[in-house]
Amino acid sequence: MSANQFLTVICQLLFAALTITTLVSYIRERGVIRRDIALMFSSLGIPIVVVALLQSINAPEAAVTFISLFSLLAAPYLLLRLSRHLQPVPQSVLRAALIFVVAAWIAEMLSVIFVPALSSAVGLTVILYFIVVNAYTMRIFLRGMSRSSGIARQRIYLAAAGSGLLALAFIIALMTLFIPALSNLLIGIAYIILVASPVAYFLGFTPPRWLRAMWQLHELRSFLLSMTSKPMYERLSVSTGIDELCHTAIRAIGGIASAVIREQGIERNVAAQIGLDTGQLDSALKAPDGIIERTFLKGTPLSVCAADNISVSDRMLLASVSAEMMHTSPIMTAEGVWGVTIVFLHSGVLFPEDDLALLNLLTQQSAVFLENSLLVDELRVHSGEMESRVDARTRELRESREEYRRIVETAQEGIWLTDASFKTTFVNKKMAEMLATTIEDMLSTPPEDYLDGDWLGIVEQLKTRRRAGQGEQYESKLRRRDGGVLWALTSATPLKDDDGKLVGSLTMVADITKLKEAEERLLQLNAELEERVASRTADLITLNREMEAFSYSVSHDLRAPLRGIDGFSQALLEDHADQLDEDGRHLLNRVRAAAQRMATLIDDLLNLSRISRSEMKWENIDLAELAHSIIDDLRQSDPTRDIEIAVAPEMCVSGDERLIRIALENLLRNAWKFTRNTKAPRIEVTPMLEYGADVYAVHDNGAGFDMAYADKLFGAFQRLHSMSEYEGTGIGLATVQRIIHRHGGRIWAEGAVNEGATFYFTLQVPQPERSGTADDHDFTR
Amino acid sequence: MTTILLVEDNPDDEALTMRAFKKSHLANDVIVARDGVEALDYVFGTGAYEGRDIADKPHLILLDLKLPRLDGMDVLKRIRSDERVNLIPVVVLTSSREQEDMVRSYALGANSYIRKPVDFNQFVQAVQQLGLYWLVLNESPF
Secondary structure, eight states, X not given: OOHHHHHHHHHHHHHHHHHHXXXXXXXXXXOHHHHHHHHHHHHHHHXXXXXXXXXXXXXXXXXXXXXXXXXXXXXXXXXXXXHTTTSOOOHHHHHHHHHHHHHHHHHHHHHHHTOHHHHHHHHHHHHHHHHHHHHHHHHHHHXXXXXXXXXXXXXXXXXXXXXXXXXXXXXXXXXXXXXXXXXXXXXXXXXXXXXXXXXXXXXHHSOOHHHHHHHHHHHHHHHHHHHHTSOHHHHTXXXXXXXXXXXXXXXXXXXEEEEEEEEETTEEEEEEEESOOTTTTGGGTTOTTSHHHHHHHHOSOEEEETTXXXXXXXXXXXXXXXXXXXXXXXEEETTEEEEEEEEEEOSOOSOHHHHHHHHHHHHHHHHHHHHHHHHHHHHHHHHHHHHHHHHHHHHHHHHHHHHHHHHHHHOSSEEEEEETTOOEEEEOHHHHHHTTSOHHHHHTSOGGGGBOGGGTTHHHHHHHHHHTTOOEEEEEEEXXXXXXXXXXXXXXXXXXXXXXXXXEEEEEEEEOHHHHHHHHHHHXXXXXXXXXXXXXXXXHHHHHHHHHHHHHHIIIIIHHHHHHHHHHHHHHHHHSGGGOOHHHHHHHHHHHHHHHHHHHHHHHHHHHHXXXXXXXXXXXXXXXXXXXXXXXXXXXXXXXXXXXXXXXXOOEEEXXXXXXXXXXXXXXXXXXXXXXXXXXXXXXXXXXXXXXXXXXXXXXXXXXXXXXXGGGTTSTXXXXXXXXXXXXXXXXXXXXXXXXXXXXXXXXXXXXXXXXXEEEEEOOOOOTTOOHHHHHHXXXX | OOEEEEEOOOHHHHHHHHHHHHHTTOOOEEEEESSHHHHHXXXXXXXXXTTOOTTSOOSEEEEOSSOSSSOHHHHXXXXXXXXXXXXXXXXEEESOOOHHHHHHHXXXXXXXXXXXXSSHHHHHHHHHHHHIIIIIISOOOO
């Protein structure tokens, strides 16, 4: 078998294979385009198969030529029909082609049977026809190619190549007629080209799976490259992803418009669109029998062609964009159909299944992107929120820091922070000013260096207490850097971490230097005052001594002459009675009485001063017992009196018994005396609970007194009665008052003329440390 | 004959005391010393009483406290600190009613403390009782 024969066989086998493949494809999937493809290849493949079959059964040559020629002649016409899907072919051209097929066939048959001489002329015409039609379809394919893109473009390109190669093969075959010398070579070349043509057709019209996959990968790669070439923030955003999907879909499958419809809840809206007017899609979004609704429901890619039997809404949708075809693909995410990609295509799509597959591939790839983008968007929203929250918080912190800084800096107190090892970590300006130094100096100096030398002893105690977690307020003396003194009132607080461990101390320092200086001045003044008091006291003591000496002298020296007056008057009365008449004796008795009265006065005065000077001896006394004892004495000294006495039982008080006795004796003696002219005299000694817990009273129903003079009762030498009525020196009540006062008590009286008198007194609780000195002030009054 | 030493600087008091003695019929030998020094001179046989036998002790000393030169307390102290004369009864006869004087007198060994009343009748009474007690009733240690 020669090379030419081999190539012929290859060529025949290829065309046969193409025929079978396209037929199978049409039978499987139907569709106008597939039918036309199958027909075209059948016209080329059938003659080969039939000729082979007929030759094998040795059928007559004429029959073989008849069938194969007719079939072969139909091929260019069928090719034209097929090219219609890419570009409208004028009806006249088709008709002319059909007439030529029939005419050529009849001419060929006649020439073969009747005029074999014409055979070569007819053959030449047929070859020319083939060349013209193939060239024409090649042009249509090339045009269609320019309009399409992606895999379809590749396939149309191959189809064009197939047609072109076929035309070329015929041209070369034709050339053998003119250059017979090269006929062998040219026929060889023609055969090679003829083999290449079905290969191109094969790859274009029925590309094998690996080739499709390669093309798809290529498209996908370019899509991915375009996506990944964008900056990360743009790439990973939903809107960018959707836009890119629209663009890529148009580019990859040669659409005229595209859109991405997104479903959010029950809402569906157009998320991105290219080549569409706003609102153009809206009515079709939810049409129940529309392609979009169906895609959402099924979740599979769909394709609709105007040539097919389609729903009204789909037809309207196609018409609205002047498209012949539309593809949809669901965008599937983990949660289901996230959205739908729709691409509209112009007429002239030869391989819609490729477009759909590619669209689906791109869409699903986008879905991955979109899903990521959604997450990123979500993240972005979250991080945006976080960022704004962090911003707000940072601002708040800054503001609050600023506020604290202002407080700390404008504070009128020093603020001093130390760490756990008592090293200064912070001081405010005020603190540095107080110590007449700088903040830097303070930060580099141990705190105790500022303490006055005499105060260093407290440092360890302070540290120990701080470590024990105790805060405290204390005064301390600090040394200013300019040599001055800073008296500080310091409030120290230990600072602890969450575990209660000491991390430092906060110390607030107030400058109390002025206060302290004032205090010192005050102390000095006090000392001076005390000195003066001491000197005054000493003066008083001296005075008191002089007074004592005076009293002593009075007691001795004033009484002596009185004794002389009395004694010698008596001697005169005794020794010279005969020389005196009654009147003289009376006068001498008056002299004696006056002297004795003077003596009583002196005694009373001495008593009064002694009461003020004597040391107090506190003990428990029963006033009742004391009163009874005094009254017994009175009764003894004046047994003629018949007085009703009422002394309440047990009136326990605390006081100096001797003095209390003197006071009570004076009061009772007065009562005794002033009831002298009273019928049924009565004296009572009783506690007066209605006046208070410690109020006692001595009551009589005697002469009484006029309340108008009540304030004069207790004055020394004050008397409310004449001597002739009731004798007395007028010192008794002054003495009583002084005694009561020495006991820290009070005395007052109530009475009315001829209706008796009541003396009330209180005795205060004992004060054991009471010394006589304080009472000496009384003495000078 | 019992001897009484009256130590008294005031002539009025001396006269009245002597009168009281007389009225009380204490016809004793009364020696009057006008101050503390004189009193001690008598007791110890010194000064104006140089050569006096101190064994001849007065039976009673009536001692005023307020005296020129040496006061009554000093006199008492000296008498009580000399064992030759320390047993002589000494009665303090004074105008003072000061607690302190009384306490000190007894502390220094006075046998009695009597305050001279202003009322002469009372004074006489006091001297009477004094004489009766110390010179008649009391058993002298010598």
